[in-house]
Each structure stands twice: as structure tokens, then as C-alpha cells.
Amino acid sequence: MLSRQLWLNFDQGVERAGLTRAKWSLIAAVARAPGTTQRVIATMLQVTEVTAGRMIDRLCADGYLERREDPQDRRAYRVHLTPAARPVLDQMSQTATIHTNAAFAGLEEEDLAKLEDILEIMSKNIAMFNQRMNQKNARAVRESANSEPEQLRGSPALK
Secondary structure, eight states, X not given: OHHHHHHHHHHHHXXXXXXXXXXXXXXXXXXXXXXBOHHHHHHHHTSOHHHXXXXXXXXXXXXXXXXXXXXXXXXXXXXXXXTTHHHHHHHHHHHHHHHHHHHTTTOOHHHHHHHHHHHHHHHHHHHHHHHHHHHHHHHHHHHHHHOOOGGGTXXXXXX
């Protein structure tokens, strides 16, 4: 619930600058990893490569991004921000600062430190849980692959 509220508030603040979540997310992704490929961007944004490609096309047409040929791979293109993206990034940063200050208003430094500790513990717990679940799932797949259905055991087709 809290996460959703924060995202919605940020989205509304950035929309005033004329950016949808899709656009600002893509600009932020390229800012974090300049010169990355469409495939990596798709992974970062958790969308398909086709969707990422369309989003990149739109932002290239808007003048915020540009594709440059990859010197090591003639088939690939690297995505870069243009100078027109700088004011957008500045606006996003200002909006983030305003919303962060509002979200943490009234909290003391020790409260924030404790919150950070709690979130770190939760993050580690979730990572360990995911690791255990992945191991359990892998074990179940191996076990099911190693067991033959009862009616097929001894079948001439399997020998």
C-alpha cells in the first residue's frame, strides 16, 4: 500500500512535466546504464524487447534518446540520452526530492537508521526465501524427471 502511494505521488508529480511512467522509467534506466542495449533495457523495465523497442522509438522521436551503432557488433545499437533529456532528469530528481522529504517528514535520523536496518533485514530474508524456493523447485523438477510413471516402467518403448 505504501509503495503504491509513493509511486502514484511520484507519477503525478512527473506527469506535470509531461512524462508518463513508461517514459520516465526508460529515461531513468538509460541514465543508470548509458549505452546499454534494448535487450538490457527490456530486462531492467520488465517488458518484452518489442515493447522496449517501441518505447525507445517514441523517446528517440521526442528527442530524449538516440541509438548509436555498437562498434563491436554491427547488428546492435546502444541507447544514449540526448542533451534534451537533462532537464527531464533534473525535473525527476527535484520531484523525487520533494516526495522523499514529504514521505520522511517528522522522522529523526535514528528512526531512518532503524528503518534502513529493518528493510535490509527484510531484503535478506526475501532473498534467502527465494533461494530456498528456487532450490526446492529445482529439486522437484529433478525428482520428477528421474521418476517414470508406473504404467511405463518396464515398457518395451522405454528400453
